[in-house]
């Protein structure tokens with residue numbers, strides 16, 4: 001569990017974040033959302049123990065990052081926005097070296113490094129030097145490194161940046177599995193559609209302050225999220241079929257809108273009944289909610 005308590009960080013006189021308070025419970029994936037410069041990286045770095053707060057505290061599994069930094073940071077895996085490594089190292093050697101910090105050595109460290117690199121999709125690139133890694137490979141490597149001690153808590157800063165669709169799918173699965181496994185994940189991202197897919201709660205940060213903390217269900221209800229679908233072979237029953245999923249209405253002869261269902265649910269429901277789905281789009285949702293929250297500033 002990750003608890004942020006009245007966390008404030010000033011860079012000299014410049015405000016980073018002020019009075020940020022929220023928690024990430026075990027079994028929760030919380031998205032951290034905000035404009036450029038809002039304070040996401042600062043929040044994550046202070047919580048990870050790499051920046052000292054001006055005041056307030058972050059508590060990891062009951063341990064203060066301020067008064068017991070070593071113990072608290074052992075319990076959290078951190079993937080920075082711009083991962084920085086000893087670039088002359090070869091990937092696997094570096095993971096083995098990092099595992100040493102957790103008293104994992106010898107064959108055990110070797111096997112762990114290979115397994116983690118395979119898990120994040122870097123098999124075949126274990127022997128390459130980190131300086132030869134692309135941005136996406138570095139992100140994948142940083143993910144592997146954060147998993148060495150199999151911590152119960154994770155902090156991911158823009159982890160999706162630079163990842164290809166396969167990498168994004170890996171992260172999505174990792175987050176959902178971790179959620180089921182009772183871990184606590186806080187991740188920042190500008191890709192609001194992915195935050196919507198993965199997070200069960202969202203912290204909106206604006207000008208250094210956490211201006212709202214909301215469950216995804218509430219966000220979707222308030223933002224009147226809906227799925228728009230175009231069907232190639234509509235008939236007079238299609239509306240009834242869609243109504244089984246949520247509130248459905250016809251928008252035209254072949255297009256329909258359903259609220260209270262996901263694009264996946266709409267597609268499988270229609271396909272199972274022999275309809276041809278031409279187009280499915282999510283309307284409203286997190287993005288709409290975010291902009292309504294911060295007013296005209298983001299547009």
Ligand SMILES: Nc1ncnc2c1ncn2[C@@H]1O[C@H](COP(=O)(O)OP(=O)(O)OP(=O)(O)O)[C@@H](O)[C@H]1O
Nearest residue numbers: 011014015016034035036037038039040041042043
């Ligand atoms: N080293 C620093 N020195 C001075 N000010 C800083 C420093 N790092 C961050 N800031 C300021 O703190 C505020 C929050 O920055 P932060 O990097 O946390 O935002 P962010 O939400 O992560 O932004 P982005 O989406 O652009 O990555 C900004 O006003 C920024 O200018």
